[in-house]
Amino acid sequence: MPSQIILASTSSYRKEILSKLGIPFCTCSPDIDETPLKEEAPEAHVVRLAKDKARVGAEMFTQGLVIGSDQVAVINGEIIGKPLNHKTAVSQLTAASDQVITFYTGIALHNITTGKCEAHCETFRVHFRALTTAQIEYYLKKEQPYFCAGSFKCEGLGIALFDRLEGKDPNTLIGLPLITLIDMLSRQGYEVLEHHS
Numbered sequence: 001m002p003s004q005i006i007l008a009s010t011s012s013y014r015k016e017i018l019s020k021l022g023i024p025f026c027t028c029s030p031d032i033d034e035t036p037l038k039e040e041a042p043e044a045h046v047v048r049l050a051k052d053k054a055r056v057g058a059e060m061f062t063q064g065l066v067i068g069s070d071q072v073a074v075i076n077g078e079i080i081g082k083p084l085n086h087k088t089a090v091s092q093l094t095a096a097s098d099q100v101i102t103f104y105t106g107i108a109l110h111n112i113t114t115g116k117c118e119a120h121c122e123t124f125r126v127h128f129r130a131l132t133t134a135q136i137e138y139y140l141k142k143e144q145p146y147f148c149a150g151s152f153k154c155e156g157l158g159i160a161l162f163d164r165l166e167g168k169d170p171n172t173l174i175g176l177p178l179i180t181l182i183d184m185l186s187r188q189g190y191e192v193l194e195h196h197s
Helices: 012-019 042-058 086-096 133-143 157-161 178-187
Strands: 005-007 065-075 078-080 100-111 117-128 162-167
Touching: 005 012, 042 065, 042 100, 042 117, 086 133, 100 178, 117 178, 133 157, 157 162
Parallel strands: 005 065
Antiparallel strands: 065 078, 065 100, 100 117, 117 162
């Protein structure tokens, strides 16, 4: 059984999610070009980047299973990224009001020993409430989600922005679909529900 699990990400959110499984893992920071290809669909984009992150991460170790993940949010066919500032965040949440945002999360698992990589795209839909300008301003002041795609943190007060959530695994929304990952690990002979030293 491959003993070492490596998360090819420095995201504190992804580290926190993976920690839920109670398995030992280390992290690395893969340096890849994340520019979308011309006319690349969101699903293809996140799967390609997840695989690239896992592959580049695998080059830093001699054995183990490397997890790569990437995510984009799409509203009305348009990819929305991290707002980085207040003005853009207001604009993003105003556009999201009373709409549905689709999150595409790519996940890849690269086996360093065999060189094989399995990848998958998990979809998650967020139905937003109709939001007033005052509600948007209050939310942004409280949580300042300027480094989160779509301008919200669903694990915090962001849950108040939503009317309903639609998807297989709520962890997907934060950036790491654990249910899919557990299945991938199992196919590589790594069982989460077994003792790991």
